[in-house]
Amino acid sequence: MEADPDAVARLVAERLHEALGQAAVLGLATGRTMEPVYAALRERLLALPKPQRQMLLGQWRSFNLDEYVGLGPDHPQSFAAFMQRQLEGPLHLAKGCLAIPHGLTQDPDAEAQRYSAAVTAAGGIDLQLLGLGSNGHVGFNEPPCSASEPCRCLTLSAATREQNAAAFGGNPADVPCQAITLGTVEILAARRLLLVVTGAAKAQILRRALMEPPCADVPASWLQRHPRLEVVVDEAAAAQLEISGESGLLRATL
Numbered sequence: 001m002e003a004d005p006d007a008v009a010r011l012v013a014e015r016l017h018e019a020l021g022q023a024a025v026l027g028l029a030t031g032r033t034m035e036p037v038y039a040a041l042r043e044r045l046l047a048l049p050k051p052q053r054q055m056l057l058g059q060w061r062s063f064n065l066d067e068y069v070g071l072g073p074d075h076p077q078s079f080a081a082f083m084q085r086q087l088e089g090p091l092h093l094a095k096g097c098l099a100i101p102h103g104l105t106q107d108p109d110a111e112a113q114r115y116s117a118a119v120t121a122a123g124g125i126d127l128q129l130l131g132l133g134s135n136g137h138v139g140f141n142e143p144p145c146s147a148s149e150p151c152r153c154l155t156l157s158a159a160t161r162e163q164n165a166a167a168f169g170g171n172p173a174d175v176p177c178q179a180i181t182l183g184t185v186e187i188l189a190a191r192r193l194l195l196v197v198t199g200a201a202k203a204q205i206l207r208r209a210l211m212e213p214p215c216a217d218v219p220a221s222w223l224q225r226h227p228r229l230e231v232v233v234d235e236a237a238a239a240q241l242e243i244s245g246e247s248g249l250l251r252a253t254l
């Protein structure tokens with residue numbers, strides 16, 4: 001457990017940096033939780049000597065979890081635009097090495113299948129970064145959600161559109177109705193999972209996700225079944241967990 005979101009961000013950036021050094025395929029996430037994480041990662045990478053940085057960035061391969069249907073990279077609230085602002089642009093990543101579902105597709109179901117096949121063709125995800133939705137979603141896997149849902153197009157819940165409304169000027173009606181998301185299948189197939197949760201508003205749902213038996217009502221609870229789940233939280237988010245701590249790595253009593 002870390003003291004605050006900045007300490008969480010530094011630790012997660014260290015994990016991502018290590019993984020890049022091993023030429024890992026990264027699974028990346030969006031959301032406010034990830035903004036300080038990506039800032040810390042930029043800081044680390046941009047501080048490296050140029051040859052070392054170019055070597056690391058030259059082997060960058062990542063897949064984002066999700067994208068809104070109907071929004072393309074030119075729309076500022078698309079996750080593609082978020083990733084462009086946070087990482088692609090500042091790090092000068094080569095075109096195409098940071099993959100994300102195409103939100104402007106005419107056929108979202110086919111796009112979901114294409115995207116899942118692209119993950120498989122890359123050899124699967126080595127390190128999957130995950131945030132936590134206020135209703136327990138991971139990626140955009142909305143409750144109820146089994147542990148065997150594939151990458152797909154789905155309808156977003158009212159709770160999620162409410163959660164993400166701030167980015168759309170505060171009106172949930174302006175948040176797209178549908179999204180394409182990697183499923184619990186692809187997420188649980190990743191070799192390592194890194195769940196990052198900060199802030200008191202997530203304390204209760206984090207407790208349900210980690211300390212109650214896995215169930216469809218809390219999609220993140222399926223993560224308990226993964227043999228290599230690391231949970232990085234700040235004190236506020238961890239307030240309702242029973243922890244026997246080690247530095248950096250949360251050990252909840254599951």
Ligand code: GLP
Binds near residue numbers: 031033066130140
């Ligand atoms: C979003 C994303 C998730 C993200 C979650 C939490 O809707 N689809 O991948 O982890 O909700 O967002 P935030 O970090 O802004 O609380």
